[in-house]
Amino acid sequence: MSSLPGSNSGKNEQGDRNCEFLDTDACTVKLSKRNFKKSVKLKSKKAGHFWGAVAGGVVILASSASAQNLFVSSYSDSTIYEMKPDGTRQVFASGYGVYQPYFLAFDNGGNLFVASGGIFKFAHDGTQTLFSGSFAPYGIAFNSAGELFASDFAYTGNIYKFTSTGEQRLFASRLIGPTGLAFDREGNLWVSSVGWDPGSGKIYKIAPDGTQSLFATDLGYPTGLAFDRMGNLFVAEDQSGSVEEFKPDGTRSTFASGLFVPEQIAFDGDGNLFVANYGGGGPGSVTEITPDGIKSTFADFNTTGVAFKPGSTPEPSVLALMSVGTVAILLGRKRSK
Numbered sequence: 001m002s003s004l005p006g007s008n009s010g011k012n013e014q015g016d017r018n019c020e021f022l023d024t025d026a027c028t029v030k031l032s033k034r035n036f037k038k039s040v041k042l043k044s045k046k047a048g049h050f051w052g053a054v055a056g057g058v059v060i061l062a063s064s065a066s067a068q069n070l071f072v073s074s075y076s077d078s079t080i081y082e083m084k085p086d087g088t089r090q091v092f093a094s095g096y097g098v099y100q101p102y103f104l105a106f107d108n109g110g111n112l113f114v115a116s117g118g119i120f121k122f123a124h125d126g127t128q129t130l131f132s133g134s135f136a137p138y139g140i141a142f143n144s145a146g147e148l149f150a151s152d153f154a155y156t157g158n159i160y161k162f163t164s165t166g167e168q169r170l171f172a173s174r175l176i177g178p179t180g181l182a183f184d185r186e187g188n189l190w191v192s193s194v195g196w197d198p199g200s201g202k203i204y205k206i207a208p209d210g211t212q213s214l215f216a217t218d219l220g221y222p223t224g225l226a227f228d229r230m231g232n233l234f235v236a237e238d239q240s241g242s243v244e245e246f247k248p249d250g251t252r253s254t255f256a257s258g259l260f261v262p263e264q265i266a267f268d269g270d271g272n273l274f275v276a277n278y279g280g281g282g283p284g285s286v287t288e289i290t291p292d293g294i295k296s297t298f299a300d301f302n303t304t305g306v307a308f309k310p311g312s313t314p315e316p317s318v319l320a321l322m323s324v325g326t327v328a329i330l331l332g333r334k335r336s337k
Contacts, residue, residue: 068085068268068269068308068309069082069083069084069085069308069309070082070083070266070268070274070286070298070306070307070308070309071083071092071104071106071112071305071306071307071308071309072089072276072286072299072303072305072306073098073101073102073103073104073114073116073264073276073303073304073305073306074101074284074301074302074303074304075100075101075102075278075302075303075304076284076302077094077301077302078094078095078098078099078100078101079091079093079094079098080092080093080094080098080101080104080112080114080122081299082309083286083298083299087298087299089299092112092122092126093112093114093122093126093128096128097114097116097120097122097128097130098114098116098120099116099117100116100117101114101115101116101304101305102115102116102137102138102139102263102264102304102305103115103137103138103139103140103180103224103263103264103304103305103307104140104264104305104306104307105140105141105142105148105307106142106307106308106309106310107142107146107148108142108146108310110124110309110310110311111123111124112307112309113131113140113142113148114305115136115137115138115139115140115150115305117136118130118131118132118133118134118135118136118137119131119132119133119137119140119148119150119162131148131162131166132150132162132166132168134168135150135152135155135156135160136152136153136154136155137150137151137152137153137160138151138152138153138154138178138179138180139151139153139178139179139180139181139191139192139223139224139225139264140181141181141182141183141189142183143183143187143189144183144187145164146164147161147162147163147164148161148162149161149162149171149181149189150162150181151175151178151179151180151181151191152178153177153178153179156173156174157173157174157175157176157177157178158170158171158172158173158174158175158178159171159172159173159175159178159181159189159191159206171189171206171210172189172191172204172206172210172212175191175193175204176193176194176195176196176200176202177193177194177195177196178191178192178193179191179192179193179194179222179223179224180192180222180223180224180225180235180236180264181225182225182226182227182233183227184227184231184233185227185231187208188205188206188207188208189205189206189208190203190204190205190206190215190225190227190233191203191204191206191225192219192222192223192224192225192235193222194221194222194223194238198220198221198239199218199219199220200217200218201217201218201219201220201221201222202214202215202216202217202219202222203215203216203219203222203225203233203235203246215233215246215250216235216246216250216252219235219237219244220237220238220239220240221237221238221239221240222235222236222237222238222244223235223236223237223238223262223263223264224236224262224263224264224265224275224276225265226265226266226267226273227267228267228271228273228291229267229271231248232245232246232247232248233245233246233248234246234255234265234273236259236262236263236264236265236275237262238261238262238263238278240257241257241258241259241260241261241262241282242254242255242256242257242258242259242262243255243256243257243259243262243265243273243275243289255273255289255293256273256275256287256289256293256295258295259275259277259287260277260278260279260280260282260283260284260285261277261278261279261280261282261284262275262276262277262278262287263275263276263277263278263303263304263305264276264304264305264306264307265306266306266307266308267308268308269308271290271291272288272289272290272291273288273289274286274287274288274289274298274306274308275287275288275289275306276303276304276305276306277302277303278302278303278304279302283300284300284301284302284303285297285298285299285300285301285303286298286299286303286306
């Protein structure tokens with residue numbers, strides 16, 4: 001490959017050839033058969049991920065949605081932080097409405113909902129209103145229709161549904177310590193339940209009509225739930241400090257360990273898993289875990305909830321035209337909103 005002035009070279013996954021980019025760190029190139037003759041995935045620490053298709057000897061690339069603002073709840077200092085992809089943070093909300101907050105969820109309009117002695121709604125500008133004060137939920141999640149679901153961990157063990165008009169209805173009852181909630185692509189609600197005794201945690205699947213089925217047993221203290229793009233379910237295990245992965249057929253494996261009281265979990269647009277670690281006997285933090293299981297610390301403070309704001313991904317910036325053989329790349333940087 002030909003070099004461009006001022007570019008950095010990276011390793012090619014299929015050999016020792018270099019790939020050159022403008023203003024990037026090390027990159028990788030991966031070729032595989034797809035709908036076009038070839039497809040290319042390029043990775044760069046600075047520029048993120050790029051995908052392209054090879055047609056007629058030319059690669060046209062488009063950026064992935066990797067840069068998203070992460071909202072984090074801190075139980076110890078009763079604050080909601082907004083964090084940019086580079087790790088910088090600013091206070092989004094504190095005081096009334098975020099006293100010892102647990103889990104977070106965004107609606108389709110980008111309003112933030114916080115489980116905190118009730119359910120509080122925060123508009124884009126931070127304006128807060130009490131959405132529901134009838135119980136103190138642990139986990140909250142929206143379905144695709146914009147209806148909010150909340151778990152009553154401490155008292156009834158019920159799951160409540162709030163319609164788009166705010167009407168509260170009973171959706172499921174008599175679960176033992178329901179915590180995390182997550183919806184799959186078919187609209188089924190998945191619920192983690194800690195049970196009465198250590199090791200009696202369970203995962204339930206609840207169909208849209210309320211029909212319950214037991215999916216997994218013998219968990220320690222399951223809390224946060226999240227689905228990846230392949231439909232695999234990830235479960236935070238509070239007591240063991242791990243994240244367990246369940247295939248759709250129920251096959252279980254440990255995805256990550258060595259965490260400190262993991263609570264809510266969330267995937268970004270690139271498939272990286274972010275874990276809120278409350279801390280307990282260890283340091284509180286937000287841990288970022290790549291799809292292949294590599295861990296790094298994204299934030300180093302006590303946390304309980306994490307949620308990505310819809311629409312905080314960058315617009316695809318254009319990116320690159322690359323001819324196969326003698327390669328020339330014109331690469332644009334991504335812009336965060």
